[in-house]
Amino acid sequence: MIFTIYGDYIRHYGNKIWIGSLIHLMKEFGHNEQSVRVAVSRIMKQGWLESEKVGNKSYYFLTPRGEARIEEAAIRIFALNPKKWDGKWRMLMYTIPEEKRRIRDELRKELIWSGFGSIANGCWISPNNLEKEVHLLIKNYDIQAHVDFFVAEYQGPEKNRTLVEKGWPLQEIAEKHQQFISTYSKKFMEHQSMMDKNLMSDAECFVARTMLVHEYRKFLFFDPGLPKELLPEVWSGNDAAKLFEKYYRLLAQSASRFFEHVFREDNDIREKNEFFID
Template identity: 30%
Template structure:
């Protein structure tokens, strides 16, 4: 098991660029100039060479497209695929508390031995979407993840290998016990605790302040969002009644919501964009 709390706190530049576009860059009218990307990433400790190399990698993956601004400056805009990925991410990152009785979606797949690499990719993607393993070739997640999972597998041309089913768990083991078997709850809790260790002190510091300076708000919000946005994928938002008492995911979600409410709009001033209000 990877001990998240022992990993370096400094986020990867490529991840921060994706986070920047998700939080602010997609609301820019036209491409974001390269010079502006360098300015905005410098505020969170990323130097210019790292920005350029990370942008190149995102360009090769088809997520960023080179374009010119109205004034002729070189810049980058999101591809249609990237926009769809960010919209899928919004439904996770800014989700309400999960319903107690939404049911489950099952993904059952069979991949020919001659295409075993696709089997590996399929397993990796289902795990990355927050699915747990109910049995070999049978993956399970809260039912609300069905649409996003369908979109993801279609983008990867993996949908032909998968059947989806929706239903409820009827036993024999109590559902809370089954959930503890399908997901590694200890590892998920550790990731939430790591988020709290890094960002709960930031929230407490802001709660003691009267003003919200835009540059500081931008920096703290971008770093918090970059940490938080991965959690709703590893932890799919399981119903609270099925989780251990004092589940840290409840506290980490509350910290992120409070940081978002305090910092997001002020950070937009530093980023030079107008963002839609998103109340959590």
């Protein structure tokens, strides 16, 4: 949830927030001060956040690694339409020795996060342009001697969609999108009716929008964001994205107003930059 708040709000206001304001925001979701401080400490140990003291106040901001991850996530979350495919596959093959198992396990998680699918042991593919991300992973994990990376065209004997079937459980992904639609279409209609009657406070809109983004961002861990040429003709992910966009727009202004109210009390806003879907 803290990552969601940084990604959807704080990063547009200088990436830095006073711990007291963060605690205030997290209390809206039922989290107490101690749990927030413990979570922030854990996130710092993982290398996503740094802190600084100004007077007697502690401020927390994203590390360069944290900023890069948040930006990547935001691009993927708000990519509401499948991209056009250039017809090429990105293929990463590795043979990482057993004594580096931890690195191998972490690399596997990073590849899944970025949208790669596994078609064989130690062989991962993606139709998306992820050259930059792959070279950064190779550098960060210092595994140049254990990997090979290709950008290539598939020459058969099967069709490109056969690779998709090998690499990703499309049926399961579609079902998860359908579950999102089933749950959040009802919430959308309820909140739309309430807002039309001025029955939702800014704080309630903040909670609803944050929960919406928090839930939708989970797709990043199992939906690779395949180009339209490789997706089924009827794809529930398209409907889920449209619902997300409509629901987000409905809540955006009121939610941002609540965040700014809390943020402005204790933080110096250098530049106002509200985050709406273009």
